[in-house]
Amino acid sequence: MDRTPTLRQVAAEAGVAVSTASRALSRPGRVSEATTSRVVEAAERLGYPVGGAVRLLREGMTGTVALVVPDIANPYFFGIIRGIQARLRDGGYVHVLVDSEESVDAEERALRRLRSRVDGVVLAAPRLEAQRLEVWSRSVPLVTINRQVGGAYVLVDTPGGAVQALDHLVSLGHRRIAYAGGPRSSWSDRRRRSALRQAVRRAGVDVVWLGPYAPRREAGPAAADAALSAGVTAVIAFNDLLAFGVLDRLAARRVAVPERMSVVGCDDIFGADLVRPALTTVAVPLERAGHHGADLLLASLEGRTVDPVLLPTHLVVRESSGRARA
Template sequence: MSEEVDAASRRPATIGDVARLAGVATSTVSRALSMPGRVSEATRQRVVAAAAELSYVPSSHARSLVSGATRTVALLVPDIANPFYFGLIRGAQRQLRAAGYAQLLVDTEESGEIEAETIDLMRKSADGVILAASRLDERQLAALAQRQPIVTVNRDVPGVPSVILDTPDGARQALLHLRSLGHRRIAYVAGPADSWSNARRWQALQEAAPGLGVELQHSGPWMPHAEAGATAADAVVGTATACIVFNDVIAFGMLRRLRERGVRVPDDLSIVGCDDVFGADFCDPPLTTIAAPIEEAGRVAVTMLLDTIAGTGSGRTRAVLPTYLRARRSSGPATDAQPAPVSQSAPSGSGS
């Protein structure tokens, strides 16, 4: 055994040990092990043989110092407790793991300011960022994408790769479903005022309502939490016979409040949610909702981001995934008997 190997056997081998044994620079060792195409075949074989003789295992930290790559991707979501993001997180993590990457999960608390601060912090600790339902404006997102690879989910900004769930089409399907059940007074229970997808759904409903003979109402904005659903329910009782709700979580809160008040769903008020999250088919009654391929969105976002990082993308910068209505028992035929309006002023709601 050589003197170098004998000395190295008393401690874990380092990249310097491999370089000395192979008779090359440490940077050459790094290239030979991580980017073999950048060294000659003879050099690569000499380095590999030296690494094997020393039982050298390169650390991820050492690789990142040389290449600048961390093999880590940050996924930023507005609310980690919202079950909508469970599928997105799972889909992204599985795709990243298959590619040899780790996922760093960050809850931005529905705050654009926290998003911007986090992305800035991630410039050295993550190779790229996936932003779900970003609260940043287009100018900020475009500027950030110039400094670091970014893919957005449910946000469309020119020049920034994006994955879009076509919930506006799902909202139109929900409106048609309710109209087929005889509903003419239908309320849209809106999400946060700065939500891009919320604005698109409301626009789609406004465009579709006149042709269907629907009197469309707007309630909100509301925070996308179950607690907001209680006050949202109070605001729409007596004003509409059916509701299309920004997300399932608000709808869950509405169902609970309506049950407390003795308002029957769907006999007195039909409810349609959005996202088909875990629990939508377990609530009472099971929730009619707009189903979306959320886990697939996570996988597609990762693929687009890794293509951007590697510079091997096919040029695809926008993916639109379809949605569909899943009818359950929270929606039913309109009836003439409607509950009396609440004897209180309707709250204005709150947005993030």
């Protein structure tokens, strides 16, 4: 009965120490090119599995993928980064992280500089126009998260989550509700507005459209003031950070939540259950989104056909939403 060859046998076949053979097969940059080639050839003769890093080196690839995010300080992207990192590590890749700082120009500059230095790019919530993204997808292997480009993308159903939030508030008796939107360049925000417009007609309630706002806590006070001026009883915020800022301002103005104003966020980031009152929000599978994004890119690099991925969301009801005041 045949047995799988051992690393010791590979080392003996190549005429090197076991430790050298291990480095050559797992971290080929740590030993000379000649030694690596000798060890790899010995492994292939014996049928010993060659690792991803060696495969990439032999195929002339960098083993590096770029991940571009709009705001590295936004906790929303932490889970995506973890998911991508874990999947790339399993595939023998590393990633470089780029913060475009919510700038369309910075996003395009990053793509221009990185395309010849990495094997592919994952764009999380890109701000570039659709036409430019299509151009870049033909120039470099590209996967988008929360943006529909070509056939390699991951979408998170936040529009469906926004409708869940609206239905929840309607069930609590709210009839005039504000939506505090995100950046003007946000494709996800446009999808949510479209979904909410359809849901509003079905529910027979009024929605006040506020924004655009930066998806940051500092923008929340302005959104809260606008909501109070509009005479609404509830606010659906573009993301949790914006909702945190809304809660801050309502507390400063001594507006009781949820007795006088209900607040709902989106993303269920770390801290959503720690603010007071704890935030009702749409939970998003961020790590799964990152994992799928990396998986699609690796499949594309290997020449495999890929299909888009759509991930569901769900509403987490906490203390910041309650019955509308009489």
